[in-house]
Amino acid sequence: xxxxxxxxxxxxxxxxxxxxxxxxxxxxxxxxxxxxxxxxxxxxxxxxxxxxxxxxxxxxxxxxxxxxxxxxxxxxxxxxxxxxxxxxxxxxxxxxxxxxxxxxxxxxxxxxxxxxxxxxxxxxxxxxxxxxxxxxxxxxxxxxxxxxxxxxxxxxxxxxxxxxxxxxxxxxxxxxxxxxxxxxxxxxxxxxxxxxxxxxxxxxxxxxxxxxxxxxxxxxxxxxxxxxxxxxxxxxxxxxxxxxxxxxxxxxxxxxxxxxxxxxxxxxxxxxxxxxxxxxxxxxxxxxxxxxxxxxxxxxxxxxxxxxxxxxxxxxxxxxxxxxxxxxxxxxxxxxxxxxxxxxxxxxxxxxxxxxxxxxxxxxxxxxxxxxxxxxxxxxxxxxxxxxxxxxxxxxxxxxxxxxxxxxxxxxxxxxxxxxxxxxxxxxxxxxxxxxxxxxxxxxxxxxxxxxxxxxxxxxxxxxxxxxxxxxxxxxxxxxxxxxxxxxxxxxxxxxxxxxxxxxxxxxxxxxxxxxxxxxxxxxxxxxxxxxxx
Numbered sequence: 001x002x003x004x005x006x007x008x009x010x011x012x013x014x015x016x017x018x019x020x021x022x023x024x025x026x027x028x029x030x031x032x033x034x035x036x037x038x039x040x041x042x043x044x045x046x047x048x049x050x051x052x053x054x055x056x057x058x059x060x061x062x063x064x065x066x067x068x069x070x071x072x073x074x075x076x077x078x079x080x081x082x083x084x085x086x087x088x089x090x091x092x093x094x095x096x097x098x099x100x101x102x103x104x105x106x107x108x109x110x111x112x113x114x115x116x117x118x119x120x121x122x123x124x125x126x127x128x129x130x131x132x133x134x135x136x137x138x139x140x141x142x143x144x145x146x147x148x149x150x151x152x153x154x155x156x157x158x159x160x161x162x163x164x165x166x167x168x169x170x171x172x173x174x175x176x177x178x179x180x181x182x183x184x185x186x187x188x189x190x191x192x193x194x195x196x197x198x199x200x201x202x203x204x205x206x207x208x209x210x211x212x213x214x215x216x217x218x219x220x221x222x223x224x225x226x227x228x229x230x231x232x233x234x235x236x237x238x239x240x241x242x243x244x245x246x247x248x249x250x251x252x253x254x255x256x257x258x259x260x261x262x263x264x265x266x267x268x269x270x271x272x273x274x275x276x277x278x279x280x281x282x283x284x285x286x287x288x289x290x291x292x293x294x295x296x297x298x299x300x301x302x303x304x305x306x307x308x309x310x311x312x313x314x315x316x317x318x319x320x321x322x323x324x325x326x327x328x329x330x331x332x333x334x335x336x337x338x339x340x341x342x343x344x345x346x347x348x349x350x351x352x353x354x355x356x357x358x359x360x361x362x363x364x365x366x367x368x369x370x371x372x373x374x375x376x377x378x379x380x381x382x383x384x385x386x387x388x389x390x391x392x393x394x395x396x397x398x399x400x401x402x403x404x405x406x407x408x409x410x411x412x413x414x415x416x417x418x419x420x421x422x423x424x425x426x427x428x429x430x431x432x433x434x435x436x437x438x439x440x441x442x443x444x445x446x447x448x449x450x451x452x453x454x455x456x457x458x459x460x461x462x463x464x465x466x467x468x469x470x471x472x473x474x475x476x477x478x479x480x481x482x483x484x485x486x487x488x489x490x491x492x493x494x495x496x497x498x499x500x501x502x503x504x505x506x507x508x509x510x511x512x513x514x515x516x517x518x519x520x521x522x523x524x525x526x527x528x529x530x531x532x533x534x
Contacts, residue, residue: 152164453466
């Protein structure tokens with residue numbers, strides 16, 4: 001399942017996805033086309049069977065009609081002269097039957113032309129027993145009727161038996177089909193009645209072991225029976241023969257399947273691309289279960305203690321991949337999901353930090369707030385869990401100044417938050433709109449200096465501006481947090497410049513809640529380490 005999800009969500013695998021879809025649609029279309037061809041082949045077999053079995057159906061109908069006449073018109077005492085006369089009258093009817101036997105229980109006592117058999121002639125065990133109770137002796141010699149050298153089928157519907165002519169049928173079947181017409185008894189014994197000999201025997205073999213028969217020659221069989229399942233039409237066709245005689249339709253089906261596969265795969269790929277796009281996935285699955293938080297420690301340079309952390313959001317994708325904010329924050333802002341997103345982050349952070357931060361440690365937790373959401377009433381409501389745990393947590397928001405909030409409105413909201421015990425920092429100071437005038441006007445606790453200053457090379461302009469930026473901020477009386485500290489030398493420089501707090505990979509990477517709790521317990525300030533060493 002995870003591999004399938006990766007295939008669906010990975011944008012770079014679009015071509016692989018299209019090929020898979022193309023194959024699926026192609027096979028489906030091919031299957032539908034094959035089903036249509038199979039239906040047409042079945043129709044052809046059914047029509048050929050109906051035509052081939054029609055003489056036997058007609059013969060059966062005449063047989064049943066003649067039996068009705070025998071039972072209603074041959075009413076004299078059996079084997080009497082009058083009875084023989086009645087039989088001969090029926091024999092003159094234009095139904096093709098002209099020899100009848102009186103044979104109760106399969107023992108011939110007389111016929112239309114023989115007054116009485118003395119002794120009676122037992123016909124023996126019948127060759128066929130049909131579903132309607134009629135029994136028959138096939139290929140029986142008619143010498144006992146004086147028809148020397150002739151054979152026929154004796155069909156008995158007690159007590160009358162009718163001599164049926166032996167009919168060999170000429171089959172008219174399509175070129176791709178081989179067929180045989182047979183009469184079959186209850187034990188499976190066959191009597192050839194037309195077509196190609198051996199087809200029925202091969203069909204029986206395929207029926208007993210159909211998989212082996214298919215593998216040996218790719219041959220298909222179809223049997224259609226009539227007349228009480230006595231006479232059967234057995235069709236045989238090979239896949240090669242079918243394809244050879246249907247090249248045109250097969251080519252059309254292949255071309256149609258390929259065209260359907262192309263358009264179908266393109267359509268489905270567009271739907272999948274829209275449904276499984278990162279933006280669509282994020283919007284569908286933005287909830288408390290998929291929001292993840294990590295916490296980056298913030299170090300107080302003067303005491304050497306971890307005094308705060310910044311709660312940073314991550315998002316868990318459908319395939320389990322953890323996604324960083326640079327991918328999903330633009331979507332949050334685009335679809336105005338900022339408040340919902342912040343509520344989810346705060347809820348997750350409170351649950352994790354209250355469980356993992358030692359109860360003996362009071363720590364400041366910083367949250368990033370979107371400028372459009374600088375609403376003191378809403379922020380206080382969202383941060384209610386932390387505010388109720390004021391003995392353990394101090395709350396601060398980090399705000400990126402932008403042109404979406406007027407200075408007057410910002411000052412009013414920040415001042416309200418300050419009175420409620422919620423601190424405010426200007427985030428990414430030195431980038432975008434943030435400037436010294438804003439810092440002087442806004443009643444903020446301090447600023448977080450943009451990481452580009454701390455990460456700048458030693459001899460770069462930004463590196464030289466770092467100290468000047470610190471001096472300007474200090475002149476306003478605001479505290480300073482410098483982000484992006486990745487070396488001890490840079491941290492020592494900032495300590496000499498009287499920077500209040502720092503954060504960065506040199507101190508710690510962002511940690512999950514459990515690791516952050518362990519980090520707080522294990523971190524020892526440098527001054528304390530020195531005392532322990534002494």
